[in-house]
Every structure is written in C-alpha cells, then in structure tokens.
Amino acid sequence: MTDSVLNARADARARGGQTSEWMPYLPASSSPYRPLGVEALTWAETVAPGGYTHKVLARGTRIRFDDPTGDACAHVIVYNALETVERLNVADTVKIPWQAYLGAGHPLLSGDGRVLATIVEDTSGHHDAFCGTTTEAWNQRKYGDARPEGPSPAGRSLFVKAAAKHGLAPRDLPPSVSFFQGIRVDADGAFEWRGSAGEGTSVELLAELPLLILVANVPHPLDPRPDYVAGPLRVHAWRSAPTGPDDDRFQATPEAHRAYLNTIDYAEARGL
C-alpha cells in the first residue's frame, strides 16, 4: 500500500536491510569479502557487470580489485583529487618505464611527471594500456545497443557519468587503462587477444597522491565474444603508506626514482 505518505514510507522502509549481488558495503569493514589480513577498510563494493564506481581516496590508500569470475574488466582513470587537471597519461605510463605491458611495480603516471598510483600487486598479468574503453559507437556496432541505461552500456558512457559526479566534463576523460583482460602486440603491431587469466585474480594499486578514481566494469573492446559478457568486480581499499625511500620500488629504476621524488616533492610542498 503506497496510497498515503505514511504507507509509502512504510513500504519504502520495508525495502531496507536487504542485499544484492552488486552493492557497496557500509561500513566498509563489514564487507563479506574483506581481504585476508586487512582489518579496517575505507571502501568496499561489488561493482555490477556493466556498472561503474568512483571514489576520492587519501594518499597512501591501497586499492584492491578482485575478479572472482574471470569476466570482470576494470577500466580505470585516476586523477590528482586536489587538482583534477592532473590525470592519468597513458602515453607517459608506458613510455617512461620503457614497458607497454602493465604489471606489478608499474607506475600510473600523470602528465605532470608524477606517480598517481603504483601497481603494487598483480596475480593476473592480463591488462591493457592500448585500447582504452568502449564508446557508444563501438557498442552499437558490436552489440546493437549502447544506451547508457540499456543492457550493454559503453565504458565511456559510464565514465561520463562518474566524472560528472565530481564536477568533471567529458573533456576531462583521458584514455584509460584496463585490468583483467589482456592483449599483446605482435611484430606487425596487430593486437592479439589474451583475455582473462581466469577466475580469482587480483590487482592492487597504491595511491601516491590524493586520488579520484573512476572505474567502469565493462567488456574490453576487443573481447571476441559476441555477447556482452561481464562479471562482477570487487573493490576494497584501506589505509596504508605511499611509496617512500624504504620501499624497493622507490629506486628500482632511475625513471621511477625521479617520478617518486617529484611526487613526494609535490606532497611535501602541499603539506600532505
């Protein structure tokens, strides 16, 4: 009965306290999927297949993505939350480490010579920094439907909405990277599909600056399956420490060393 305000309120309140397969968990530490050994979580969520999420995170936050079914694909853009004009630069992210394939130890660099986040753990190894995410034109052609509210939304459509919730416009969306569905480049430049490493893999990022992170969980553009196949993506985050001189990766390469120096210089100057 919803024929009066009182009845409508009772009807609405009766809907509370339920669970669904894809939802945020509050408080975060109550997550049924809390990573082993982690006590206090600051973010816990299962992102629906074809869904998205976004969060502002403190410097030093550790972010873990889990792909429980092997069908997640986490498309990610990161920004300096204090100055969102500083954002993921995929070209610098592959050029400066002299490595196109993302994996543990790889920095996600901004265009400002700093590390926004570091990939600190990776049990998948199947990722991509070439193809970005899907557009409505792509999904319309591939699936016959690209409506943001429909059954096969494009990654870009989801990024547009996630960005808007932080006051950002489509012009603020740079190329993204994706985790859990991989490609390789052959000698002629052609992309070879590697797909998933299987169910149960994870990737962990470390926020080296205050971070705005946008995540779209949609099929990779080159996924050869004709259907819109996507699995749930679990996200957990907790407080940790940014990379510093005591970490092996701090001086692992001269490029990384100077990138961390630049990042710490910025943080110190801002009093972070």
Place this chain on the structure above:
Amino acid sequence: MTSTMSLDWSEPLVPGEVVLDDRVAPNASWSAVVRAGHVLTIVDVGGNQSGDCLLYNAADTEERYSVPDTLAWQGNAYVRTDTVLRSNLGNPLMTVVGNEIDRQDTIGGACSKESNTLRYGHHVMFHHGCRENFLSEGAKHGLGLRDLVSNLNWFMNVPVEADGALGIVDGMSAPGKRVAVRADTDVLVLVSNCPQMNNPCNDFNPTPLRMIVVSP
C-alpha cells in the same frame, strides 16, 4: 645546425589546389582548421623530425583525437596508410591517405618539461617541450590542459617488442618524406614541431616542417 643543403621542402603528396602552405620553424607550434575533404601533407623537411599532433572536431572540440579508439578500431598499434584517426566518440576525424615511411607513431605521447625530468633528470627541466607548444597553440583556440590527450607523432619511431619493451628509437624517415591526411570532417589540427634534444625523435637536431593543405 643542419645546413640548408640537407633540407627537402618537397611538395603536396596529393594533388589539388593549395589552400594553405606554411613552414613551421624548429621548436615552434602550428595550428589550422582543415576543412572536410581537404588533404594536409606534412613534410619532414630535414628528416626524422617528430611532428607531435592533436586533432579536434572544429565544431565541437570536446570531440577530439583518441589513441585508443584509433588503435582498437583497426586492431593494430601502428599508424599506416588507410589508418582512420578516430575521435573519443569513435568517429573518423581524418584518414591517412599517403605515407612515405613504414609506420607512424601514436603511442609515444608528447614530451614535456615534467616528463623530461623523469626520463633524463632534473637538469633538463628548463628545456622546451611539446606539451608547452600544445598549451600555447591550444590557448589560441580556447583549449587548455584538460584538452591535451595522447597524440600522434608523425615521423617518430616507437616499436613495441615481444616482451612489451617500448621506446623511441632512430627514425625511419629522411628529408622530404611525407604523410598525407584527409579531413573527414572540419578538423582543428595542432602540431608541435618537437624540440626534444635528449632522444632520437628529432635525430638530436630539430628541423622545420612544411604543412600544405590542398583541395583535391
């Protein structure tokens, strides 16, 4: 300094009525709107001179060149003849209709004062960079840092090796080599004539570019 003897100013790669013919000095930036159907020839006048390039839909610059869309649609990491240079909406902005080197780059990005500190050290922070050129040239069109995305690098050579190793190596171009791109809609083209002095993208010797637009 390169002697004038080693410069080849060449001519349009596609015949037609010349509507614009500009020379871009070493280290400088350039921009123009290329009308739909017109063809822009870029001449590597001195050889192995990277021309960093960004494209925007001239009618709505929120639609701009997208490296990942260009690469995903063609299924290949390199730019060659017939590559369709796509926007962030997946639409064609320009198409490569002529190309005189094996492959063109679009994964190496642009140099900047900031990234130079990572690649070479803080002692080169004072050097000029392509991002500086994009900012000053883009400002003429109301574009700013938010509008800078991953770019094309005409005449630059960035191979991806089997293990994912990637980097800027010696170029495959020579004086007078050209690339020609046809505008599929009215396109604002920004070019930075790369000033980089710390890697082989300009043969350690920045030289001019010639930009010729023809109406075929």
